[in-house]
Amino acid sequence: MSIINSILKAFVGDKSKKDVKELQPLVDQIKSFESEFEKLSHDELRNKTLYFKQTIKDSYKDITDKITELEMEVQESNDIDKNEDIYTEIDKLKEEAYKLSEETLNKILPEAFAVVKETAKRFAANETLTVAATENDRKLSGEKDYVSLEGDNAVWKNSWDAAGKQVTWDMVHYDVQLIGGIALHQGKIAEMQTGEGKTLVATLPLYLNALTGNGAHLVTVNDYLAKRDSAWMAPIFEFHGLSVDCIDHHRPNSDGRRAAYNADITYGTNNEFGFDYLRDNMAHTPKDLVQRPHNYAIVDEVDSVLVDDARTPLIISRSVPEGDRHEFNELKPKVSEIVQKQRQHLTGVLAEAKKLIAEGNSKEGGFLLLRVYRGLPKNKAFIKFLSEEGVKQLLQKTENFYMQDNNREMPKVDEDLLFVIDEKNNRDRAY
Template sequence: MLSFIKKLFGDKHTKDIKRIQPIVEEINRHFEECKQLSDDQLREKTNELKLRIKEATAEIENEIAEIKEKLKGDLPIEESETLWEELETLEKELDEVIAEKLDELLHEAFAVVKDTCRRLVSTSWEMTGHKIVWDMVPFDVQLVGAVVLHEGKIAEMATGEGKTLVATLPLYLNALPGRGVHLVTVNDYLALRDSQWMGKIFEYHGITVGCIQSQMDPVQRRKQYACDITYGTNNEFGFDYLRDNMVVTPEELVQRKHNYAIVDEVDSVLIDEARTPLIISGPVRGEDNKFAETKPRVERLIKAQYNFVTKIVTEAEQLLEQGKNEEAGVQLLRANRGLPKH
């Protein structure tokens, strides 16, 4: 009965492919147009796409800027609350406008990335210490996966089917507004590898790429998060978020406002590893290495104790020679109590 219904109406997978197929055809049409452009003209396409987004959002962003400027002043509580409500509404509206514009630009943006991949074929560069030669151009099935990821859905792909390449298309598209995007992977090596491997596609168009590594300090992390695209692990992103919630001033924050992210191995990150909570304690105030500072003081104190006890023992010996046993016993008791205990 179930198979009959599927044949009659089609299953979800078939419907999704059928819905996305015209989008793929439109991407390929723009791809053929991109092939006719020079390298500089193709690079200029990125600036053109960014400009079209700015034009669509300019009015709302100006209103947001005006409200933020007003909120810096000393306002009555009622007026301040009203402005905050207006600001929240405008920011949601801005998100919606950007989302609509990105959907509109998807075909052109994906075509730009596909043609960039074509132009990079046979080009070589360093990746995690060794040389690689680029040889990949997205197939139609990979374009389908890229559309799915842009829509915020889960795309199941086997190893070797080009997951890393597929992610570059929605990453590029969502980086165009300049609000930052994240690629979440499972370990530092993969984050570094993928950022260097795929980074050339983005750098070709002046889009900056960062990578968070576990040994980085806050200054380095802030610099990586300021990039258009940031690769990193779920733990690093998670702990940075927790640390940002504990800072005192905005200048101490390392992350920007969250915008868009692609999660690699999503089942592992959101199900398996999610069973282990991320727990962080408050930072230690001041220098935490007090040992070097305290050690000389303790050594001087112990030396003074030994000198004092030695003096008492000498006095006790003199009293014993004089036959003053009781007084000598008191001094020896003092010496015993005065010895350093360590």
């Protein structure tokens, strides 16, 4: 096999080297911003994030305005069919907005990555960074010991606690880490050896994708890494006004965990992300959900998460509220009453259908026969009548007529039925 691989490389080339070569122009673009950004003040550097966010919003502003109009139209309308069409259009517009935001992210990637690199460089070169205090700075000063206020200014330290260990920031992105960040943003697997700075690599695409406001997740294999990395990298993001949290700090279904998912950047373990997804699928109301729509995620140690751990299924169960209440027993009499009413009604309809068919009025007789078939196809008297010569063919011919043009005429058949049993599509529909 090694001989074959060697021959292939000789003619085709090394795939990984080709991929890296293709990304090199982007790396060069990122580095081209260095001299320009070095001249910016700390506040001017932070303002780049506001500029990026506005650029993304402007890229699909027309679509956002259209969605707002449609949502207002839904609120004012009581037409269910019309509202369903409007919601379908809204979903299409949201998909279009997402595509436009992705295109914008790809355009601003070099400059955005350069902002993160310059931020890392300044934290590594300075014990403190003094900036004009924003509302976010004031909030963080009451929660984090690495942010303090001095009059109208906020002072950021380059040393903080990361999961019980005091760290002083000393990392700056190398070219290999820029390449890894680009690959991760493009949805590819970036294979890096221990010590090559995988944790730092993730700051680049996380920052970029968090700019949309739709959230970015980093999935790790154990809670220590999730808590450590979220605390270790947080100041780099928070310096630019982005919020960071770790779901493993909060109990399931708690307000804290819900807030963690609403953060711009969310760290957590694969099992907790998975179980929260399962719990959300068991929720009865929107307010019970903790996760918001998924946008972008990086999976750390992807082979462990998606191969090794994936062999063990996530199983969840819960107690049934009002376990002594059996809704089946409550609903069965009501359902039986509806079925009985329809049976009595269709017995008369079947008798009328037989009479009309016997008189040679196959059009009206076939119409009533189809109505019986739609309402009670398993009725013994009906089944027996179908065995008579020509009756089944008449039913088939009538059904074909009313099914044409996407069942357009079928409501005329169903209009006086309490429910319809559609045997062909294996479903019931009540009226």
